[in-house]
Amino acid sequence: MSTLRTLGSAAGAAAVVGGLVLVATPATAADTATVSVLHGIPNTPVDVYANGERLIDDFQPGTLTDALTLPAGAYDLAIFPADAPDGSGEPLLEADDVAVPAGANATVVAHLEEDGSPTLTPFVNDASPVAAGQARVTVRHTAAAPAVDVRAGGTPVVEGLTNPDEATLTVPASTITADVTLAGTDTVAIGPADLTLAEGTSTIVYAWGNGEAGYDLAVQTISGMHSMPAGVPGGSAGLADDTSSLPMVAALSVAGLAVAGAGVARVARNRG
Amino acid sequence: MRPAAASAVLGLALAVGAPTAWALTRPEPAAGIPVEQALPAPAAPAGAGDLPALPTVTARDAAPAAAVAAPAPARISVPAWGVDAPVDAVGIAADGQMELPDDVSRVGWYRFGPAPGADGSAVLAGHVDDREQGTGALYPLKDAAVGDEVTVTDAAGTATRWRVVSRQVITKQALPLDRLFARDGAPRLTLITCGGPFLPEFRSYRDNVVVVAEPVP
Incomplete structure (x- = not known):
């Protein structure tokens, strides 16, 4: 960057x-x-x-x-x-x-x-794909303010962000409560605000404003970065296996051959 | 005819007849049009050819806003198969596959994709069976016929009705996942479970049974 x-x-x-x-x-x-x-x-x-x-x-x-x-x-x-x-x-x-x-x-x-x-x-x-179930979130410092921390649910997730830098995280899709504090303090400068981090999207959060007019968050969402599940599982017993009767069919067939063979042998013996 | 000759003939009939009857009575592996044809085609990316030099611009308030979630499906009913099962919203399992309800009598809806009726392919999937619980809600999927009607009801009681257009058994490695989980194109309902030969060494089936249904007009 x-x-x-x-x-x-x-x-x-x-x-x-x-x-x-x-x-x-x-x-x-x-x-x-x-x-x-x-x-x-x-x-x-x-x-x-x-x-x-x-x-x-x-x-x-x-x-x-x-x-x-x-x-x-x-x-x-x-x-x-x-x-x-x-x-x-x-x-x-x-x-x-x-x-x-x-x-x-x-x-x-x-x-x-x-x-x-x-x-x-x-x-x-960053519009590259994220893994299935994940969301990307980017925070950008564009406010007339010194370094800040960004917190999710009260826990700092980005620390010491300065204007005009950004930080990007990939997280499980969820709704978070975010706020912005002065770096290294619990002094809330912006928020809290609920952010929906939808699966397969990128949520870009801008901190903007100044001391006189107040500080605010602006949110941009980019979608279409989703990935597919790797597959669909679906059974562990084999009850739906339509080839499971195959050994029985084969046994029947072999038995039939044996009976036929014995019959032919007796016919031959009777003639002889 | 003497008994010896009779047993020879009957034995031969059994030897040939058993496999023939087995082959003839097996269910067809597919019905209707192929799954990939039943699912909407991916949209072609737009070219720059006919773009105006500067587009018309729309702007909107960028303040954080609460997202409105589409109502999740709550129940699937298919009278022709004797299926009436509750639906759970599911996501991704630890191994990257679609998550499925552990209870095989329940069906999972892939909550990151479209809800039934929205653009794209809404995926409902369930275990076909379980060693302890027996057969699952979607066990009859392998016998689905073109024209069978499926009803999906959401938590608010709103129903969407669907008609089967395709059934196909597809090897898991060859699943067209990007099409099955498409998030754009015409609305489709895609039902998935397991099928084909059971592989005891993997405790798993080789294939998926995929049924695609279109909205009833």
């Missing part, structure tokens, strides 16, 4: 021009990529532009786009305050030539850095 982090912070120098690269997961679709956009900057509705065209109008903080299927290629992204006249003025954030490689699954997040300045971070989503 170090590459990604570097790229993320490169974009974070606000209005950076240049090579953001989304690291491709192993190619699935031939020439498309799956991209979602999450808005995690409090109190700032925005318009999102891609290649000079408006992609999202009046995008509200705390909302997530549905997954977009985009042709692979390079995109110039720019984010303007939503109340600005279309395409005019200074962008709040901008990133040119964001490479969207074929087969990638990514989420571009507009959020605050730890010090409160706005930034764009592209995260690569």
